[in-house]
Amino acid sequence: MDRIIFATTNEGKMKEIRMILGDLDMEILSLKDAGIHADIVEDGTTFEENAVIKATAIQKIAGGIVLADDSGLEVDYLGGAPGVYSARYMGEDTSYDIKNQAIIDQLADAKGDERSARFVCAIAAAFPDGSVRITRATIEGRIGYEICGDGGFGYDPIFFVPELNKTSAQISAEEKNLISHRGKALRAMKEIIKEYISK
Numbered sequence: 001m002d003r004i005i006f007a008t009t010n011e012g013k014m015k016e017i018r019m020i021l022g023d024l025d026m027e028i029l030s031l032k033d034a035g036i037h038a039d040i041v042e043d044g045t046t047f048e049e050n051a052v053i054k055a056t057a058i059q060k061i062a063g064g065i066v067l068a069d070d071s072g073l074e075v076d077y078l079g080g081a082p083g084v085y086s087a088r089y090m091g092e093d094t095s096y097d098i099k100n101q102a103i104i105d106q107l108a109d110a111k112g113d114e115r116s117a118r119f120v121c122a123i124a125a126a127f128p129d130g131s132v133r134i135t136r137a138t139i140e141g142r143i144g145y146e147i148c149g150d151g152g153f154g155y156d157p158i159f160f161v162p163e164l165n166k167t168s169a170q171i172s173a174e175e176k177n178l179i180s181h182r183g184k185a186l187r188a189m190k191e192i193i194k195e196y197i198s199k
């Protein structure tokens with residue numbers, strides 16, 4: 001069976017990714033599954049740039065089809081922060097309880113629409129023929145007034161989805177995949193991969 005490496009070590013993301021790419025009939029491996037230890041400097045200034053940096057660097061090492069995503073939370077009241085720095089915000093090792101509470105605290109004076117935010121996801125695919133493709137998607141929401149829910153990962157407990165009247169930590173992984181930035185970008189990428197492997 002052919003394999004696709006998804007250049008992440010984040011198990012929360014891998015769970016979502018496997019659910020979506022599961023029907024491709026290809027083995028979906030994380031960096032850990034593939035035994036790859038690579039310290040790639042994500043020094044791009046956009047989600048797209050970082051995704052391409054990761055996918056192409058790992059493709060050179062591992063060969064085959066390599067996907068990478070770069071994602072994050074943009075809070076409008078904070079000028080788009082933490083944005084591309086979402087994972088590194090307040091330090092990579094700081095717990096999300098602390099990061100999430102810090103964001104809520106900074107929005108103490110923000111009401112209604114002022115609390116708008118979005119998750120953004122860019123996915124890059126680096127193919128064996130040297131071509132690179134990118135997909136991007138977002139999900140719009142609001143920063144909640146308190147940490148809520150224990151599903152998902154990262155900033156999910158403060159990302160309130162108005163249509164569901166819940167945070168993305170209060171919905172199942174299946175439900176999140178249907179509406180999330182990563183779910184949408186990954187389904188678009190799945191079509192690109194299908195097209196590539198059918199050539």
Ligand code: IMP
Pocket residue numbers: 010069070071072073086087119152153154155156180182
């Ligand atoms: P990266 O894409 O691995 O650089 O990290 C993106 C960071 O953005 C994650 O570590 C989370 O902090 C945050 N993030 C991205 N997508 C999600 C999501 O679906 N839920 C919660 N947090 C997310």
